[in-house]
Amino acid sequence: QVTLRESGPALVKPTQTLTLTCTFSGFSLSTSGMCVSWIRQPPGKALEWLALIDWDDDQYYSTSLKTRITISKDTSKNQVVLTMTNMGPVDTATYYCARSLANWSFDYWGQGTLVTVSS
Amino acid sequence: QSVLTQPPSVSGAPGQRVTISCTGSSSNIGAGYDVHWYQQLPGTAPKLLIYGNSNRPSGVPDRFSGSKSGTSASLAITGLQAEDEADYYCQSYDSSLSVFGGGTKLTVL
Numbered sequence: 001q002v003t004l005r006e007s008g009p010a011l012v013k014p015t016q017t018l019t020l021t022c023t024f025s026g027f028s029l030s031t032s033g034m035c036v037s038w039i040r041q042p043p044g045k046a047l048e049w050l051a052l053i054d055w056d057d058d059q060y061y062s063t064s065l066k067t068r069i070t071i072s073k074d075t076s077k078n079q080v081v082l083t084m085t086n087m088g089p090v091d092t093a094t095y096y097c098a099r100s101l102a103n104w105s106f107d108y109w110g111q112g113t114l115v116t117v118s119s
Numbered sequence: 120q121s122v123l124t125q126p127p128s129v130s131g132a133p134g135q136r137v138t139i140s141c142t143g144s145s146s147n148i149g150a151g152y153d154v155h156w157y158q159q160l161p162g163t164a165p166k167l168l169i170y171g172n173s174n175r176p177s178g179v180p181d182r183f184s185g186s187k188s189g190t191s192a193s194l195a196i197t198g199l200q201a202e203d204e205a206d207y208y209c210q211s212y213d214s215s216l217s218v219f220g221g222g223t224k225l226t227v228l
Binding site (some may be wrong): 037039046047048049052060062063096100103104105106107108109110111112 | 121153155157159164165166167170171176208210212215216217218219220221222
């Protein structure tokens with residue numbers, strides 16, 4: 001079955017770079033049509049899509065965050081990594097990774113990881 | 120300000136029917152892109168509820184249905200149950216980006 005799990009620091013300081021890893025199983029990112037996205041949700045607020053990487057290594061980024069984020073994949077390890085630079089308090093959120101299909105729906109989600117930005 | 124607009128809240132009594140709207144524009148829903156819906160129960164990750172405007176993944180009850188017309192989409196829930204109390208989000212595609220609605224909190228009275 002398909003599973004995804006996010007991992008990374010729970011606390012980062014302002015101006016630091018955040019690195020999150022999504023480790024998945026049950027599918028391969030080398031299969032045509034497969035994609036993985038990162039989505040975040042500040043406490044009590046709405047979902048915000050951040051980035052997507054597809055089986056062909058094409059990357060897509062949120063317009064508002066594209067200067068700060070990078071998404072990459074390691075197909076052999078079944079992992080997708082998100083890095084976000086210059087973290088600030090407004091970046092405090094639960095970060096989810098999710099599998100995307102060609103229609104850009106997110107059919108499987110990780111449990112999420114809460115990242116707090118504070119000095 | 121979300122690209123897709125949803126009402127902040129809706130409510131209904133058990134057994135009733137409620138609808139949640141999702142209004143977009145000519146660059147997303149109106150351009151023909153699919154709308155997907157997610158249910159987020161308190162303290163949990165979102166769950167795909169409707170994909171491709173009106174399709175239900177396996178295991179989603181047929182009390183949930185989706186539709187799309189023009190620049191808007193709707194999620195309908197019939198036979199409302201207490202367990203349906205959750206946040207609901209619509210999502211679509213816009214200029215090589217994914218966009219979410221601001222979310223709607225459903226309260227079962």
